[in-house]
Amino acid sequence: MAEPVDVLVLGGGPAALCVASELNQRGVSVAGIASDPVDAPWPNTYGIWADELKAVGLEQLLEHRWSDTVSFFGEGGSTAQDRSHAHGIDYGLFDRAVLQRHWLERADGVVWHQDTAERVELKGSTTLVSCASGTTMQARLVIDASGSRTHHIRRPDQGPVAGQAAYGVVGRFSKPPIEPDRFVLMDYRCDHLSETQRQEPPTFLYAMDLGDGVFFVEETSLALAPAVPYDVLQQRLQQRLDQRGVEITEVIHEEFCLFPMNLPLPDRRQPLLAFGGAASMVHPASGYMVGSLLRRGPDLAQALAEAITNPSLGSAALAQRGWQALWPLELVLRHQLYQFGLGRLMGFNEALLRTHFATFFALPRDEWFGFLTNTLPLPRLMSVMLRLFALAPWELRRGLVLGAPPSQSPTWTQSNG
Known part of the structure; x- marks a missing residue:
């Protein structure tokens, strides 16, 4: 049997490194179990509003930062x-290696066992x-920070x-797929879709200019059960690019994301604690988690x-x-409100979703920002x-209260994929 410790952390991703580093900084005896080396490169990109990092004094963790941040909620075309x-x-993209190194350096002295x-x-x-090794x-x-599938x-x-x-591509293109130096949070324009596709669950483009002729474009869906298949997202992304006369000339990286909302x-x-996705910390309204970590x-x-001193x-x-400490009543009630709202949005068709987001982003900036980052006190x-x-x-009010009418609710079956 290995030497006993105060806290054993399961996992090797952002949540595990975050909680292990914070405990280590406070003098707690910590060890970890991760199936892969904890310094192995992370495959997915992590975005965040720059003000979230400013609030915790960690803006230096960004690799990219955009001031031209936009969304599109129209149908497309010339309307x-x-x-x-x-x-x-401003919106930023983490430098994954720098973020990982930040936590690993703060977790200096923590012994990580490569095991399951x-x-x-x-x-x-x-x-x-x-x-698994015996x-x-x-x-x-024990803190399980191994992800939502634990x-x-x-x-x-x-x-x-x-x-x-979501399905995304980091690559080079025959011409810029979005305006240079721009970040696109949501592009719900649907003029590239057939009438049949418009009756299916809507998807949107999430995209950014990474500089030096490299762009990241990702077709994303909101929460759905079952989730939109990757091949459908890939097809829709290709249709969107085709509509704009854009060809992918070089694929640097493909990204496949699926996380529970x-x-x-x-x-x-x-008697087992969790942190990160295992603790349901993915924000139901945005899908983001690193800021919360x-x-x-x-x-x-x-x-x-x-507590450990006792x-x-x-x-x-x-x-x-x-x-x-992790889920006080205030945060539990806020989570329940977000879950209720998500349940309503999951029933919205493409037109109603576009109306919803256009209305949502018409709120004062501090209000929609606080909503998306889960930083508003419950009364606010x-x-x-x-x-x-x-x-x-009126139509959106009806949907928010009663849900979308059955005839308008989008549906998805595996046969679509």
């Missing part, structure tokens, strides 16, 4: 609605983790889990560091302290949702 909506706030945790069980006041590890507290964390079954899917909150009575990781680590607290008691969040309802046209 007046086709004009861009300027967001008026197969069984986690409470033994008296401690927790044992049995690994090794058993012991800790006063089988170690208990959570209620509340029906199908909706996934947000309405994963139920874990059972917070269990950076904001909530220090508070969780501080609560655990203080030698009488075992795994169950330490986990309870952790769950209370509720007032913003009421303001959105007041601004909405």
